[in-house]
Amino acid sequence: MKRLQLLALAACFVLPLSAWADVTVSDAWVKPTIPGTENGAGYFVIRNDGAQAVTLIGVNSDASRASEVHQHVMNEEGMMRMRRVPELTINAGEQVVFQPGSYHIMFFGVKNPFRVGESVAFQLQFTDADALDVVAEVRSLK
Numbered sequence: 001m002k003r004l005q006l007l008a009l010a011a012c013f014v015l016p017l018s019a020w021a022d023v024t025v026s027d028a029w030v031k032p033t034i035p036g037t038e039n040g041a042g043y044f045v046i047r048n049d050g051a052q053a054v055t056l057i058g059v060n061s062d063a064s065r066a067s068e069v070h071q072h073v074m075n076e077e078g079m080m081r082m083r084r085v086p087e088l089t090i091n092a093g094e095q096v097v098f099q100p101g102s103y104h105i106m107f108f109g110v111k112n113p114f115r116v117g118e119s120v121a122f123q124l125q126f127t128d129a130d131a132l133d134v135v136a137e138v139r140s141l142k
Contacts, residue, residue: 022048023126025124027044027045028042028044029138030042030107030136030137033114033115038110039108040106040107040120041107042107042120043099043100045097048090048094049092050092052092052128053128054090055089056125057125059123060123060125061123062121063107063122064107067106067107068108069085107122119136120136121133121135
């Protein structure tokens with residue numbers, strides 16, 4: 001019995017950190033592609049109910065040539081600009097809302113236009129948690 005307890009305790013130390021990560025995505029959606037453009041944007045709520053912070057480091061999608069995490073920020077001239085976010089830490093018990101005018105996923109070189117009612121799949125990548133597959137509905141902006 002004592003040997004079994006020691007093995008169980010040892011397993012706790014060798015399991016990867018991602019075993020404790022509890023990251024979820026809700027309300028995932030993508031804007032329809034604007035005619036004449038090749039880019040798109042995606043939004044969602046990401047929540048970390050795990051015991052440790054997790055760091056989002058990227059996004060992959062077969063729906064586009066490239067995809068990145070971006071954020072809108074105000075520059076010195078008072079203009080909103082997008083900037084790439086190479087790392088986004090989500091602390092334990094917190095959530096981050098990806099929404100227009102804030103954090104979002106940029107899809108560059110969309111292979112097929114995003115149309116209302118269809119869906120777009122992408123994968124969020126973390127340094128300290130397993131990758132998370134997401135399927136987002138294409139929704140009208142209205």
